Amino acid sequence: MDRVKVLVVDDESRMRKLVRDFLMRDNFDVLEAGDGEEALDLFYREKDIALIILDIMMPKINGWDVCREIRETSKTPIIMLTAKGDENDELQGFELGVDEYIAKPFSPRILVARVEAILRRASHMAEEECAQAGGIVMDKAAHLVTVDGERVELSYKEFELLSYFIENQGIALSREKILNHVWNYDYFGDARTIDTHVKKLRNKLGKRGSYIRTIWGMGYKFEVNG
Amino acid sequence: MDRVKVLVVDDESRMRKLVRDFLMRDNFDVLEAGDGEEALDLFYREKDIALIILDIMMPKINGWDVCREIRETSKTPIIMLTAKGDENDELQGFELGVDEYIAKPFSPRILVARVEAILRRASHMAEEECAQAGGIVMDKAAHLVTVDGERVELSYKEFELLSYFIENQGIALSREKILNHVWNYDYFGDARTIDTHVKKLRNKLGKRGSYIRTIWGMGYKFEVNG
DNA sequence: CTGATATTTCATAGTTTTTTCATAAATGCC
DNA sequence: GGCATTTATGAAAAAACTATGAAATATCAG
DSSP states (O other): OOOOEEEEEOSOHHHHHHHHHHHHHTTOEEEEESSHHHHHHHHHHSSOEEEEEEESSOSSSOHHHHHHHHHHHOOOOEEEEESSOOHHHHHHHHHHTOSEEEESSOOHHHHHHHHHHHHHHHHHHHHHHEEEETTEEEETTTTEEEETTEEEOOOHHHHHHHHHHHHTTTOEEEHHHHHHHHSOTTOOSOTHHHHHHHHHHHHHTGGGGGGEEEETTTEEEEOSOO | OOOEEEEEEOSOHHHHHHHHHHHHHTTEEEEEESSHHHHHHHHHHSSOEEEEEEESSOSSSOHHHHHHHHHHHOOOOEEEEESSOOHHHHHHHHHHTOSEEEESSOOHHHHHHHHHHHHHHHHHHHOOSEEEETTEEEETTTTEEEETTEEEOOOHHHHHHHHHHHHTTTOEEEHHHHHHHHSOTTOOSOTHHHHHHHHHHHHHTGGGGGGEEEETTTEEEEOSOO
């Protein structure tokens, strides 16, 4: 798995080093910038920065302005660092779309904890919003599915089932497991009902339906390649 | 396959039962403790607990202290349960090395989902659930086998049998032993059925099929070198 | 309540796997 | 080598499982 990139922006190199050391210990990939200009440069150059830790007081372009500019094009989580615990600053930060706000001096461990919490939250959201695989795109919020750009109407159960399949791509799923996750745990009906739903799903997915493979004597598996 | 052990620690037996029921339905092996002391006892006694679900508010030793003590010697994933969604608690939790934090009341399905996510993450780090030997790679999760990079389709029994062979590389296996492990213990069919499966396996494995050696008057052995 | 839709159950047909069995080949022993 | 025993092989029977269509039941909006 690729390591997660974090951009640390602060004009004090001591501070950058401190943060970097702790983040690297947690297996993050750390990029550094010494002022706002450098930060924006780096942010636009690197394509997959997962989170930005941003000092406010910096030469050239300050933290607020960096934040504002980034927010025009991106939702990348931002943690603001500030020397004084000024309530006004904090308020302004949240308005700008800052995700967290940490007052200096801070414990590096708390910083790392917040970084992880935010990334977890962010990935959870992404996970909950959309899932896609080989021409199938699911928008969970909108309860909407497209296959090769064509919209497909799925019933509730079908949607849940497909969602479960896509979340567990490449993993063989027993009927029991599917039943426990897609149906309620207290469902004691016939496991054969899954077959029926799989049949319908395969139909509605057209040629992409073949992604749902039967594993004989076991269950099903969703797999794009192979 | 051995079931994965989860330790559930809560002073309310109702809560324990709830969690236990759901985990057991997902084929986990569940151990219970009613307070922190009991939890630590159990944790040190049992050798292979894969994950701990820990309530904070408990008599004798509270959840934080249990967590702290466990973290001194072990990285076993810990999920914290708490009655109130207090941010400070959460922060403290992450500092202590808590992996997840779930606020009561919670949906058992979410709990189970998190348990699985964490274990998946953990096991991914340790090792992909793969067995391999001399060009044969088995991915148990995906129920998938490749021989020299080429994908090979195995039936359920064939898969189980090969899996058993590879797990016991270099060990001579009597037909009885194979029957007891790959088939059920209460199987009373002909032991010659193994021969047929071995034949098919050898065919499907191509030149690698010769790894399955016949031990005359005894059974079979899987061996790469020799 | 009614009609439309979704979900579940069920019977059956169609597949695939597993087992059995007969025979051929191989092995160990005298 | 010859004999008894064990294993390999191919084919066929038996068993297990899945796909499918249709009917029954549940759900829900109006």
